[in-house]
Amino acid sequence: MSHQDPKTTKLRSAQWFGTADKNGFMYRSWMKNQGIPDHEFNNKPVIGICNTFSELTPCNAHFRQLAEHVKRGIWEAGGLPVEFPVFSNGESNLRPTAMLTRNLASMDVEEAIRGNPIDGVVLLTGCDKTTPALLMGAASCDVPAIVVSGGPMLNGKHHGKHIGSGTIVWQLSEQVKAGKISLDEFMSAEAGMSRSAGTCNTMGTASTMACMAESLGVTLPHNAAIPAVDARRYVLAHLSGNRIVDMVHEDLKLSKILTRGAFENAIRTNAAIGGSTNAVIHLQAIAGRIGVDLEMDDWSRIGRGTPTLVDLQPSGRFLMEEFYDAGGLPAVLRRLGESDLLPHPGALTANGKTLWDNVKEAPNYSDEVIRPLDNPLIDDGGICILRGNLAPKGAVLKPSAATAELMVHRGRAVVFENLEDYKARINDPELDVTKDDILVMKHCGPRGYPGMAEVGNMGLPAKLLEQGVTDMVRISDARMSGTAYGTVVLHVSPEAGAGGPLAAVENGDWIELDCHTGRLHLDVAEDEIARRLEANDPTQDSRTIARDGGYRGLYIEHVLQADEGCDFDFLRGCRGADVPRHSH
Incomplete structure (x- = not known):
């Protein structure tokens, strides 16, 4: 009291x-x-x-x-x-x-x-x-x-088992694409997920x-x-x-x-x-x-x-x-x-x-759910902050949701210019992609796709899912749902829509990911990156949206990058609660 x-x-x-x-x-x-x-x-x-x-x-x-x-x-x-x-x-x-x-x-x-x-x-x-x-x-x-x-x-329920909201959507949708379950089986989980x-x-x-x-x-x-x-x-x-x-x-x-x-x-x-x-x-x-x-x-x-x-x-x-x-x-x-x-x-x-x-006296009733330190779910679960010439201001990866073998990886970039390009081509049987490649999606950051949507956990190509592939390295300036999983590099900053190096990545470029040292590197010379960015202004689309005005225009003009929390530049700081002057 x-x-x-x-x-x-x-x-x-x-x-x-x-x-x-x-x-x-x-x-x-x-x-x-x-x-x-x-x-x-x-x-x-x-x-x-x-x-x-x-x-x-x-x-x-x-x-x-x-x-x-x-x-x-x-x-x-x-x-x-x-x-x-x-x-x-x-x-x-x-x-x-x-x-x-x-x-x-x-x-x-x-x-x-x-x-x-x-x-x-x-x-x-x-x-x-x-x-x-x-x-x-x-x-x-x-x-x-x-x-x-x-x-x-x-807990969600499906066929007598517990299912997790959100997570089950990602799991079952991949199984449909892989041909492991029918569409009817997928849809049958809908009612039990949110009960x-x-x-x-x-x-x-x-x-x-x-x-x-x-x-x-x-x-x-x-x-x-x-x-x-x-x-x-x-x-x-x-x-x-x-x-x-x-x-x-x-x-x-x-x-x-x-x-x-x-x-x-x-x-x-x-x-x-x-x-x-x-x-x-x-x-x-x-x-x-x-x-x-x-x-x-x-x-x-x-x-x-x-x-x-x-x-x-x-x-x-x-x-x-x-x-x-x-x-x-x-x-x-x-x-x-x-x-x-x-x-x-x-x-x-x-x-x-x-x-x-x-x-200090809080009880723990299950060492299975809340594990002891000598038997953790994962030894190092801290968010991995990555830096390098592909993410000068940082990018993030969630180790507890990733595949351990992919956390150090070098692969060839398969590039999607934006979300629409990804949706149009990801399931094309002719897509030039292998399980060792790295999927790269641009223009999904705070400005580039106003609001930075949760699309960074890109679904894998259907033809690879059919081969039994369950994970690949994916890189974007987007976010992903907290219910999602995979070896996914997110929040690449600066984003492509703000002129960041991500905008310069082309098909066939080699990218190196090393979560142990916190490195994210595009194996392209700095002068070549600069040339590519100069030849194709990546900020044009966001400027076009900003000119339309409204809240989205305000958002694009004032949103900060992911490393600063995507707040508006004019909102940072504590303004206090001083009482405004009354009007009576």
Whole structure:
């Protein structure tokens, strides 16, 4: 509970509701049309519930119920809950990609918090981009904030077996192309994949970002893994409503939690859980908002050498339901801490305790799901940061989802100029490709394919699948779903659409990948690369789209590259929550 007398707390909302003049009259009076009694404005913390509910975002479609439980906790602790909607960018329906609107959603959150009488905020997050978007917006305001995730779906079911949402799509679609199963068999899995409310039940981007939020300290313990339909999810929502009121009295702002140490804890955690490569982009963006100087090389320095302990799809076997039953993220953090692999155990968290205080007695109920350090799923699961003349600002690869034999590879480039070119030619029987080649796709980065779609895990050529090939090295400036797998080099930066060297790759060029040394090299002379880029301006397409205006035009003009989190250049930095001048 709070150590400060609530009556002496200096509340931001008092600048709206705390005056006995014309302005105070109007602000209170209009709020009273909802049936709010006068005493609720008597120096009570006003807690915003930032809700990404949408029936177009299936992962978040149960958030009306979740919000009600948060409200109960806020009322109980002596606060006044006020729920407000923000842009809900759902991964499954939104075209061309929810990443295009992550920054837009963050702007919505930031301005809603700053412009309204809110002392603290509960961030209801779920689907992939909603977690970083809400944290980015709240971080720019630096108010007391706590994250409540919606939770993962129950295990999918198909033919009596557990199936993982997202991951099963990639697996079965490749089997159809290889002629191993029929189209009817493929379609029969559809109904069983998503059989309850919640996010993907694999360690995809949604569950990864929920784990990142918990390891950053901006949630209560166990937030990441409780299934969406488990009653304990609603208990956690209630307790989070309790806690945010105390956080306001304690002036526990995000900047006190989102320290450099917190981000280093999250990087190490991402390796231990076999987390999504998308975490790199999102953590870079959140750090940029709160003012922490997080570099791409920090991911190698802190993450590499960390064993992957969580045996979850797409890297392993199990799903989020088993992960929670085994002990959830606290059990993972305890294993890291007991082996001196938790960089900053003393980092402050939302409940006022240190990260280590929260997890030091956490039980682990399954060494199969959450493995001991002497029997990891993979010895080194840290995100591999690659550099070289093909990626001067870096590229990423997820070792826990890759084929070990391909992590050092030299191959001939088979080039696709864009996604449309890939779709048109990948299954052509005449395509000149062997299993030892490297598939290269251009113009799918932040500017080149506005929003940087999750198309980097290119499906393999049908004729190779028919031969039994299951993996190849693939390189692009795109992202991939956290539910996907393979030896896939992503986020090549600068992207082709910004004039990066990727744009210069031609069919037949030799490329060298060495994940052990972090090298990604195009075996072409530098002057030849420069000549190719000069002969064919790779930025022309994105400039054409930008001239059409609208949000996409704004996006292309201002989006930063992947190594800086794909945020807008004008959004980086913490602008604070100073109250705007009133207009009455």
